[in-house]
Amino acid sequence: MPQRTRQLTVIGGGFAGLTAAITAAEAGARVRLCESHDTLGGRARTTETDGYRTNEGPHALYNGGPHWAWLKQRDLIGPLAPIPPLQAARLRLHHKGELRRVPPLAMLKLLRRKPEQAPVDVDFHTWATAEVGEEGARAAANFAAVALFHHDPGALSAAFVHERLRRATKVPPEAHYPRGGWSSVIERMVARAWNLGVRVETRARLTDVPANTPTIVATSLPAARALLGDDSLRWDSGRTALIDLAVRSRRGDAFIVSDLDRPGWIERFSAGDRTLAPRGEQVIQGQVPIAPGESKADGVRRAEHLLDLGFPGWRERVLWRREALAAGRTGAVDRPGTTWRDRPAIDRGNGVYLAGDQVAAPGVLSEVSFTSAIEAATLALRAGHRIAA
Known part of the structure; x- marks a missing residue:
């Protein structure tokens, strides 16, 4: 009896979900990808507002991880925004209340x-x-x-x-910036998924895991917990105030301000990528982690202080502004005595697999999503073989 084509479902169309879908489709599986929102990308989306392109918080693509080679082999990275040496020299460190160069x-x-x-x-x-x-x-x-x-x-x-x-401190830097924002990578991944025959469904919010087919749940951990009814799907994450600004350009603005007195990071993303803002304007994005008892406003005030130091007169130059709070959406953090192996396992049993940045997979930032997605797809394909046999 000839073997039937393997089938599997991917729930979630972010970076992890697209990675899993592409991996499975390349292996010959018939893949259905369901995304609850109108567009794909998840936290890797780049939004465009009034001519300004911004990621959901500061984003960079590290070239030291396994996803770099995987994306590059498939021509999914695209052009990178160069950081001119003069801009790189404008890294400033807030230490003991002052801006320093070293x-x-x-x-x-x-x-x-x-x-x-x-x-x-x-x-x-x-x-x-x-x-x-x-x-x-x-x-x-x-x-x-x-x-x-x-x-x-x-x-x-x-x-x-x-x-x-x-x-984060390697020289030369591991961090790279896809030209046009992370959505340029996502767009290429979506196109490859389509070309491989992945059936993409947006506005498809599933309330149950499909029966009789391996399923990869590539959502946030809280969403996976609700979908699977599994209260054990928990892990510590961060809570961060985000601030996005568009300002008129000014000679002498910092490229990056890193706070060494308390956690905080402000970066002028348009320094190397002029596609993010109209001519004569700049896009600045920042993230300030906040404690459980602090509010978004507390984080924004600290971000504004860093802006005062690194971007003099920024308040009078603001053309557009946005603030947000990212709670439990910034990846896993490991407490003393734990490693990535202690996080929620990828294989949940009964043909269900997890992928995302808070599950049991190694790596830094988006590498966790990638690594877990590859493992989830591999396990789902094996399960598909057993079902088809």
């Missing part, structure tokens, strides 16, 4: 520590303080927040934070 020496010393030297079961602040002292430990933890979106990086696992610190 980090504390103790923080630089900490970067020499190899990843395996940072323990899993000790918090970063305790470990780093023993290594280089209080000042360097605090500055390093707060700088690492660019890849953590958490209000207290020092309280997290030393191994978890140190990996992200080293990735």
Whole structure:
């Protein structure tokens, strides 16, 4: 009896869902992808408002992870926005209440520590303080927040934070910026999915997992918890105030302001990508992690202080502004004594698999979504073989 074509369903059309759908379709499966919103992309969407293109918070694509090679092999990255050397030199560090050009020496010393030297079961602040002292430990933890979106990086696992610190400070930088925003990558991924025969359904909000077909749930963890009725699908994440601005250009504006006194990051994304704003204007995006007892307004006030320091006169130059709060939408954070292996497992049993940035997969930022999506697709294809047999 000839083997029937494998079938599977992907719920969620963000970066993880598209990765899973493409992987399965390339292997010959018939894939149905269901997205509850009007458009695909999830948190990787780039929105356009009044001529300004912005991601959902600061986004970068790191070239040190496995997804870089995968995307590049399929020509899905597209043109990258170059960062002119003059702009790169305008990185400013807020330390001890002032803007500086170089980090504390103790923080630089900490970067020499190899990843395996940072323990899993000790918090970063305790470990780093023993290594280089209080000042360097605090500055390093707060700088690492660019890849953590958490209000207290020092309280997290030393191994978890140190990996992200080293990735965020590599020279040359790992962070790259797709020209036109992350949606340019998503658009290419959607086109490849269509060309592979993936059946894409938008405005398709499922309330139950389809029967008799392997299913990949590539949604946020809270959404997966509700869909699957599984209360164990929980993991710590960050809570972050986001601010987006369009301002008239001014010579001398900073490229990046990183807060070493408390977690916070402001970046002028149009410095290298002029497609994000009309001529003579700039797009600035920032993220300030906030504690459970703080409000979005608290985070915005801290962001405004960093803007005052790095972008003098910005208030009089504002052409457009938007604020938001990202709660539990910034990826997993690992507490002391835990690693990515302790997060909710990808294989949920009964032909259901999870993909996303808070599940049991290694990597930094979007790499977790990618790695989990590849694993989920691989497991779903195996299950499809068994069903078709």
